[in-house]
Amino acid sequence: MSNVILRMVDISKDFSGVKALDGVSMEVERGKVHAICGENGAGKSTLMKVLSGVYPAGSFDGSIEFEGEPVAFRSINDSEHLGIVIIHQELALSPYLSVAENIFLGNEIQNRGRIDWNRTNREAQLLLARVGLDENPATKILELGVGKQQLVEIAKALSKRVKLLILDEPTAALNDEDSSHLLGLIEQLRSQGITCIIISHKLKEILRIADTVTILRDGKTIETLDSHSPDTTERRIIRAMVGRDLNNMFPPREPHIGEEMFRVENWTVHHPVDVGRTVVDDASFSVRAGEIVGFAGLMGAGRTELAMSIFGRSYGTDISGTAYKNGRQVNLRTVDEAIKNGLAYATEDRKRYGLNLIGDITVNVSAAALSRLTKLGVIDRNREYKVADSYRHKMNIKAPTVASITGKLSGGNQQKVVLSKWIFSGPDILILDEPTRGIDVGAKYEIYGIINELAAQGKAVIVISSELPEIIGLADRIYTISEGRITGEVAREDATQETLMHYMTAGRN
Known part of the structure; x- marks a missing residue:
C-alpha cells in the first residue's frame, strides 16, 4: 500500500473571476501531520473545502486521489463517508444540545427506529475519554469553553471513524494551556495512525507538531518542506509565505509622544x-x-x-x-x-x-x-x-x-x-x-x-x-x-x- 494517503493535483478554483487556487498540488503521507501555511487569502481554507466536498466536484479544476483511488465528492457527506473530516475555524456545534447529541448529530445510534440514549451516552463517554475531556456527555455545549468545544469536535470526528482529520486554525481562539493540550492530542492521534492536516498561522506550533509543511502564496504552491530539517525555520517559512524576508517583525517607528x-x-x-x-x-x-x-x-x-x-x-x-x-x-x-x-x-x-x-x-x-x-x-x-x-x-x-x-x-x-x-x-x-x-x-x-x-x-x-x-x-x-x-x-x-x-x-x- 502506498504511503501517500492523499494526492491533490493542479487544483484551480475561481470566485467570480478571482482565482483563489491556481494549479495547487500536494501529497500527504499516511499517519503524518501535514501543515499548510500561507498569508490570509493564500487559498488554504479554499483548498480544504475543495478536498472535503464543501465545494463539490465540477466547481473546480484538477483531480483528487484518496487512498490510491480517484474521488469526486459532491458534498461533505461523501468525504466523511470515506473518513475525511474537517473541523472549521468557526466550530459547528449546536450550543443548546448536549455533548453527546452533538457528537452523534446526523449519525445517531438507533434501536428499532428510535435513538438509543443509553448507548449514545456510553459511546460519547468513551470518545470524550479518548480526547482527554472529563465532562458529562449530558452537558450542554454552551456551558463549555472554546478549548473544550474543540475537543468535542474531535470526538465527533472520531465517531465517524476518521482517517484524515483536517483542522483549520484549531488554536486561534485558545489560551496557551488549551493549545498545548490540543497539540498533544494531535500527536496522540498521529501515534494511532490518524493522518492530520493542520492550517495555522502559529509557526512555533507548526514546527512543534508537523512532519511536513506546504506553503501557499496567492493561490499557488510555493514549496513543501520537511519540518524536521534544520533548514526549516520560522524565517524560511515566512520568506516563502510573503515572498520576502521580514528581518524585523515590526516596522520602524520614531515615537513623538505629547500631552x-x-x-x-x-x-x-x-x-x-x-x-x-x-x-x-x-x-x-x-x-x-x-x-x-x-x-x-x-x-x-x-x-x-x-x-x-x-x-x-x-x-x-x-x-x-x-x-x-x-x-x-x-x-x-x-x-x-x-x-x-x-x-x-x-x-x-x-x-x-x-x-x-x-x-x-x-x-x-x-x-x-x-x-x-x-x-x-x-x-x-x-x-x-x-x-x-x-x-x-x-x-x-x-x-x-x-x-x-x-x-x-x-x-x-x-x-x-x-x-x-x-x-x-x-x-x-x-x-x-x-x-x-x-x-x-x-x-x-x-x-x-x-x-x-x-x-x-x-x-x-x-x-x-x-x-x-x-x-x-x-x-x-x-x-x-x-x-x-x-x-x-x-x-x-x-x-x-x-x-x-x-x-x-x-x-x-
Whole structure:
C-alpha cells in the first residue's frame, strides 16, 4: 500500500473571476501531520473545502486521489463517508444540545427506529475519554469553553471513524494551556495512525507538531518542506509565505509622544449576570497623544471587560470610576457618547461584533459614522462609496471592489475593514483589542504599520494582545492586568516576557 494517503493535483478554483487556487498540488503521507501555511487569502481554507466536498466536484479544476483511488465528492457527506473530516475555524456545534447529541448529530445510534440514549451516552463517554475531556456527555455545549468545544469536535470526528482529520486554525481562539493540550492530542492521534492536516498561522506550533509543511502564496504552491530539517525555520517559512524576508517583525517607528489625552481613574466593573462578582477592580491608567499603550494579561484577566465597559458601558453593570479627555471629565454612558467623545473600540471578535458579514465593504466602513455622510437625514451613497474605496486603497484591502461581501474576505482584510470603519469615525483614542488575532505574519506587519501611522498622527492608541512579543514590539508603555486589577506599569525599555508574566500572574494581595 502506498504511503501517500492523499494526492491533490493542479487544483484551480475561481470566485467570480478571482482565482483563489491556481494549479495547487500536494501529497500527504499516511499517519503524518501535514501543515499548510500561507498569508490570509493564500487559498488554504479554499483548498480544504475543495478536498472535503464543501465545494463539490465540477466547481473546480484538477483531480483528487484518496487512498490510491480517484474521488469526486459532491458534498461533505461523501468525504466523511470515506473518513475525511474537517473541523472549521468557526466550530459547528449546536450550543443548546448536549455533548453527546452533538457528537452523534446526523449519525445517531438507533434501536428499532428510535435513538438509543443509553448507548449514545456510553459511546460519547468513551470518545470524550479518548480526547482527554472529563465532562458529562449530558452537558450542554454552551456551558463549555472554546478549548473544550474543540475537543468535542474531535470526538465527533472520531465517531465517524476518521482517517484524515483536517483542522483549520484549531488554536486561534485558545489560551496557551488549551493549545498545548490540543497539540498533544494531535500527536496522540498521529501515534494511532490518524493522518492530520493542520492550517495555522502559529509557526512555533507548526514546527512543534508537523512532519511536513506546504506553503501557499496567492493561490499557488510555493514549496513543501520537511519540518524536521534544520533548514526549516520560522524565517524560511515566512520568506516563502510573503515572498520576502521580514528581518524585523515590526516596522520602524520614531515615537513623538505629547500631552496626556485620556485618563481613567478608579474604574470598577461588576459582572452583568453575577452582579456580586467584580470583574475590573479600581483600575487607573492613562495614554498620551502619539503614544501606543499595551495591555497584557492572561485569559480572563479583565482586559476586554475593561475596554468594553469604557466604550459606552458595552459590558458590565454597576460601573463606577471617572474618565478624562484632555484633562476634562467626560461621560461615556453609551456607545454614542463614547464615539462623540472621540473613542473607538475595535473588538477582539470581529466576525461577531465588529462587522456585518453579509454586508459589503462600503456598508461596513461607513457604519460607525453615518452622520458624516448624511444630508437632511439621507445618506449620500456616492460619497459613501468614494470614502470606502479610498480606504480600500489606503489600507491595501485585497478585494476587487468595495461591493465585495465582507464575510468572504480573508481574516487580515476583514481586520483592515474594521480599522477603516473606526478610523473614518475620526477618533482621538483607539482601543484595539487583539488586532492581529488569526492573521498571518505578512498581514500583521501591515496592521502594525497602520497602528504606527495612527500614533504618528497624534492619536492615543491602546493595544490589547495575548501575544507578549507583539505587546513588547509595539507599545511605548505596558500595563499588566491580573484578576481584574492593574498590577504593573512597565516602560518599553524595561519590558521582557519574564517581567510581564511576573506581573500578569501576580494575583490579589
